[in-house]
Amino acid sequence: STGGAVATPEDHDVEYLTPVSIGTPEQILNLDIDTGSSDLWVFSSETSRSEVKGQTLYDPSNSSTAQKLEGYTWSISYGDGSSSAGEVYLDTVSIGALTVSSQAVEVAQKVSSEFTSDSNNDGLLGLGFGSLNTVQPNAQKTFFDNAMPALDSPVFTADLKAGIPGRYNFGYIDPNAYTGNITYVSVDDSQGFWDWTSPGYAIGSGSFENTTIKGIADTGTSLLLLPSSVVSAYYGKISGAKYDSTQAGYVLPCSPTPPDFAFGVGDDGAAIVLPGKYINYAPTGSSGTTCFGGIQGDSGIGFAIFGDVALKAAFVVFDGGSKTLGWASK
Numbered sequence: 001s002t003g004g005a006v007a008t009p010e011d012h013d014v015e016y017l018t019p020v021s022i023g024t025p026e027q028i029l030n031l032d033i034d035t036g037s038s039d040l041w042v043f044s045s046e047t048s049r050s051e052v053k054g055q056t057l058y059d060p061s062n063s064s065t066a067q068k069l070e071g072y073t074w075s076i077s078y079g080d081g082s083s084s085a086g087e088v089y090l091d092t093v094s095i096g097a098l099t100v101s102s103q104a105v106e107v108a109q110k111v112s113s114e115f116t117s118d119s120n121n122d123g124l125l126g127l128g129f130g131s132l133n134t135v136q137p138n139a140q141k142t143f144f145d146n147a148m149p150a151l152d153s154p155v156f157t158a159d160l161k162a163g164i165p166g167r168y169n170f171g172y173i174d175p176n177a178y179t180g181n182i183t184y185v186s187v188d189d190s191q192g193f194w195d196w197t198s199p200g201y202a203i204g205s206g207s208f209e210n211t212t213i214k215g216i217a218d219t220g221t222s223l224l225l226l227p228s229s230v231v232s233a234y235y236g237k238i239s240g241a242k243y244d245s246t247q248a249g250y251v252l253p254c255s256p257t258p259p260d261f262a263f264g265v266g267d268d269g270a271a272i273v274l275p276g277k278y279i280n281y282a283p284t285g286s287s288g289t290t291c292f293g294g295i296q297g298d299s300g301i302g303f304a305i306f307g308d309v310a311l312k313a314a315f316v317v318f319d320g321g322s323k324t325l326g327w328a329s330k
């Protein structure tokens with residue numbers, strides 16, 4: 001089997017939303033597919049009314065295939081400080097033509113303000129490793145883990161794009177979605193993430209800097225978070241760029257377009273190039289003169305995060321069979 005669906009960017013590509021069908025008859029919710037976590041949770045009929053602002057609600061009582069897991073609960077908090085919690089049902093979940101008949105659907109009873117104010121986001125669908133799932137008393141499998149045995153190939157791919165819809169596919173690699181070769185690298189799943197090591201980076205037309213950068217491929221994080229040495233080298237090349245403590249990040253003049261940023265993949269010289277415009281993440285004020293940087297530091301996290309700013313420059317294969325990541329330009 002195979003499947004897949006469109007991934008539509010929200011403003012500034014802060015996140016990408018994908019239609020997911022849940023229950024019988026189907027209830028379609030737009031979910032943030034998140035390779036940095038492993039819970040599938042949704043806004044629901046059980047979500048505190050004061051914490052819902054426009055989201056589509058999954059109502060298990062309207063699904064003939066919903067089954068409540070009595071006594072099961074979940075509670076999650078994300079790297080950005082957002083959080084949610086609730087109870088658990090099993091129900092049929094489909095992404096395009098790919099269906100999992102008994103998927104744990106975690107219904108939110110409480111969500112933090114970040115989710116309440118994100119009115120188009122109806123929940124998250126985690127594609128991290130199972131060890132990250134928060135359901136108690138027994139952890140539940142991800143949609144990918146449930147689907148994998150039936151997939152033509154044990155993979156899913158992320159093809160996110162700047163400002164226009166891209167795609168998530170399951171079970172196959174679309175040869176028309178990328179250019180050149182796919183370079184595969186090993187993954188350390190010991191912390192539940194798609195954690196890999198880049199050999200270094202280059203700024204603009206500059207020489208390649210060999211420096212180990214270990215980090216996670218995370219569709220649920222908006223920015224590219226890198227070691228402070230790399231970040232200061234990058235912004236040091238841009239006149240007017242500075243760390244703005246009020247914004248808690250580097251800001252830069254939106255014009256002229258900043259230099260490209262490339263990160264290495266594998267030991268054969270492959271690299272993914274982020275066009276400089278991707279680093280103009282969003283204007284900080286109404287004049288549009290100053291931009292918030294799409295590359296920021298990873299201090300305090302313990303690893304780098306290759307979030308959407310990086311992923312949208314690549315075609316990425318998440319291989320659950322070999323536990324490798326494949327990176328290609330496009």
Ligand SMILES: O=C(CCCl)NNC1=[NH+]CCN1
Pocket residue numbers: 034036037077078079080082218220221
């Ligand atoms: O939580 C993280 C970072 C893990 Cl280190 N990524 N996933 C996510 N989902 C919503 C906000 N961020």
